[in-house]
Amino acid sequence: MLTYRTARHGGALHKVPAPGTSLRCSACGFTTPGSREEQATFVCKNPDCGWSGNADWNAARNILHLYRMGHALTPAAGRAVVRRPRGVKPATAR
Ligand SMILES: [Zn+2]
Numbered sequence: 001m002l003t004y005r006t007a008r009h010g011g012a013l014h015k016v017p018a019p020g021t022s023l024r025c026s027a028c029g030f031t032t033p034g035s036r037e038e039q040a041t042f043v044c045k046n047p048d049c050g051w052s053g054n055a056d057w058n059a060a061r062n063i064l065h066l067y068r069m070g071h072a073l074t075p076a077a078g079r080a081v082v083r084r085p086r087g088v089k090p091a092t093a094r
Helices: 002-008 055-073
Strands: 041-043 052-054
Touching (some): 041 055
Antiparallel strands (some): 041 052
């Protein structure tokens, strides 16, 4: 569904590797099994952080982080990657 929608609207769907995203603290990056004390609640085990919140929201933040990291590490055609305004499609996009 998501692939269909983004294709239809001319956007780009990026898939990022997801392992560990539910175990990583999106606030400090600390990753350890057991941070997810309940299905819906993430509690960071880093004593200097202690962030807690919705586990799915935390995982989504981690996936977004991976997506942004991937962009930073993959320059387009050797040029600097410039953040484009919303709604402006790159020339190569269909
Ligand atoms: Zn943390």
